Amino acid sequence: MNIGLKKVCEALLAHDRFLIITHQSPDGDTLGSGFGLYYGLKQLGKRARVVCSDEFPARYNFLFQDYQDDSFDPEFIVAVDLADKQLFGSQYASLADRVDICIDHHPSNTRYARGVLLKPKAAATCEIIYEVLKGMGVTFDERIGTCIYTGIATDTGCFRFSNTTVNSHRIAAHMMRYNVKIGKINRLMFETKTQSRIAIEQQVLNSIEYYFDNRCAMISVTGDMLKSTGATECELEGLSTLPRQIEGVQIGVMLREKENGDFKVSIRSNDGFDASKICGLLGGxxxxxxxxxxxxxGLENAKKVLIETIAQFV
Known part of the structure; x- marks a missing residue:
C-alpha cells in the first residue's frame, strides 16, 4: 500500500526499535539512506541497526565510522532503496514479508512491504530520506549530511546523469552547510580505483562485443576474471556504465557471473530506449x-537471451 510522507514520519516516531535493511551488493544510495536514517533515529533516542546480506564495502567506511551495532528484537522493519524481494539476499530473504515500510525511488518497486513510500521522480532514495528526517524534526549534522550527499552524488553520477533534478542540487547544497567534505567524497567515489579494479577493468574492456550496427555494446565479468585479478564484488561498482560511454552506443549491457553460474545483468541506455522494459521481459x-x-x-546462453530480447526494441 502506498503511504504518504506524513504517515511514514508518524509511524517512525511511534516506534523505538528499528531494523533497517539495505539491498545486496550495496551502493552509495542504499548505504547513505540506511545510515542517514540510522543517525536520525539515534538522535531521536531510538535504537536501530543497519544490515545487509553482503558485507559493507570498505570504500564506504566513512559513512559508518560512528555506527554502533546493537543487538535487540526489532519492532519495526524498514527497507531502503530495495525495490524487490530478490534484492534482500540470502541472509535476510526471510524478512522480506515482514517489512513494515519500504522507502524507495525505483518505478519497478513490487510493493512487497506493508507500506511503501515511493517517489519515482527522485534521483536517489536519499532524497526521500532527507524529507523523512526533516518531517521527523531531526537536526541535520555532518554525519547525516555526508550520508545524504553520498547517496545523491553516487546515484546521479556526481550530478551528471539525466535523472539529476533541481531538487537533487537543492538537497545537496543544503547538506553542504554541515561541513560535508564533498571534495573528499567525490574523489573517493569517482576518481579513486584500486589496482585490482584497474586489472578487472582491463579484462572487461577486452571482452566488449558490439551488436545492432554498434548501437549495443556488451561486456562480461566472469568468475575466472575475478579470480585472476583479485577483484572483489564491491570493486565492480560503476563498470556497467562503461559500454554506454562509447560513441554511438545507445544500449550498454554488463553481464556479471554469480556463484551459481547465472548472470546478473545491468543495462544502461541513452535517449530513446527504456532499460526497464528490456529487463522487465526477463523478470527484472x-x-x-x-x-x-x-x-x-552460462555466458553464451545469457548473451543469446539478451540479444534476442534487445532485438525487440532496436
Whole structure:
C-alpha cells in the first residue's frame, strides 16, 4: 500500500526499535539512506541497526565510522532503496514479508512491504530520506549530511546523469552547510580505483562485443576474471556504465557471473530506449536508463537471451 510522507514520519516516531535493511551488493544510495536514517533515529533516542546480506564495502567506511551495532528484537522493519524481494539476499530473504515500510525511488518497486513510500521522480532514495528526517524534526549534522550527499552524488553520477533534478542540487547544497567534505567524497567515489579494479577493468574492456550496427555494446565479468585479478564484488561498482560511454552506443549491457553460474545483468541506455522494459521481459526492472535482471545458464546462453530480447526494441 502506498503511504504518504506524513504517515511514514508518524509511524517512525511511534516506534523505538528499528531494523533497517539495505539491498545486496550495496551502493552509495542504499548505504547513505540506511545510515542517514540510522543517525536520525539515534538522535531521536531510538535504537536501530543497519544490515545487509553482503558485507559493507570498505570504500564506504566513512559513512559508518560512528555506527554502533546493537543487538535487540526489532519492532519495526524498514527497507531502503530495495525495490524487490530478490534484492534482500540470502541472509535476510526471510524478512522480506515482514517489512513494515519500504522507502524507495525505483518505478519497478513490487510493493512487497506493508507500506511503501515511493517517489519515482527522485534521483536517489536519499532524497526521500532527507524529507523523512526533516518531517521527523531531526537536526541535520555532518554525519547525516555526508550520508545524504553520498547517496545523491553516487546515484546521479556526481550530478551528471539525466535523472539529476533541481531538487537533487537543492538537497545537496543544503547538506553542504554541515561541513560535508564533498571534495573528499567525490574523489573517493569517482576518481579513486584500486589496482585490482584497474586489472578487472582491463579484462572487461577486452571482452566488449558490439551488436545492432554498434548501437549495443556488451561486456562480461566472469568468475575466472575475478579470480585472476583479485577483484572483489564491491570493486565492480560503476563498470556497467562503461559500454554506454562509447560513441554511438545507445544500449550498454554488463553481464556479471554469480556463484551459481547465472548472470546478473545491468543495462544502461541513452535517449530513446527504456532499460526497464528490456529487463522487465526477463523478470527484472529498474529505471528508464538503468535497470537489471538475472539470466540463468552460462555466458553464451545469457548473451543469446539478451540479444534476442534487445532485438525487440532496436
Amino acid at each position: 526492472g529498474g529505471h528508464v536508463k538503468a535497470a537489471g535482471c538475472v539470466v540463468k545458464g
